[in-house]
Amino acid sequence: MLRRTAATGSGIVMLAAVALVGGAATTYAAAPAALAKLSHAQATGKFRAAGISWSSSGGCADRNNATCTSFDQINSATVDGVITLKGAGGCAINLTGGTETGHASGTYSHWNGYKVDFSLSSCLTHYITATFASIGGSKWRSGSGNVYYKEGDHWDVTYYNCGGCLADRRQ
Secondary structure, three states, X not given: OEEEEEEOOOOEXXXXXXXXXXXXXXXXXXXXXXXOEEOHHXXXXXXXXXXXXXXXXXXXXXXXXXXXXXXXXXXXXXXXXXXXXXXXXXXXXXXXXXXXXXXXXXXXXXXXXXXXXXXXXXHHHHHHHHHOEEEEOOEEEOOOOOEEEEOOOEEEEEOOOOOOXXXXXXX
8 A cells, every 4th residue: 555644845745565474564665756836826726716716915926925815835735725725615715824925934834835824703603613623722634634724814824745635545
């Protein structure tokens, strides 16, 4: 069985093969596969097709401008995770933050393509808080491990994977 096990800040996804040897599971690391990065146009095309909106306080999409909302270099799994959430919850989603500068740094950061921000809505808040497990500090974890953090006036979401999309089911 081949499955995704971890992602690193270098944009590499490690794959592992798990085999039963003498009744015990043994994991064998396989060659890393690069995470797919999307351009702003590719990401917005997928969002548009799924009925997901986005807005920018600066009315722009420049990755190097903190007042813009950019999706340049976003992970394809992040885009697919937002689309999975929209399909599962049935709520309108408006993205207000992507890969633009101005967010906190770190491996699983906005800049590295793992995080997006959503506008608050009662539908989305109800779905997240009723469906996912509370992990304290205004954070909820989905069954697939993605983390939803209610940061005052928006949701800050970390997508480690696409949240059960078709690509995850093939692993």
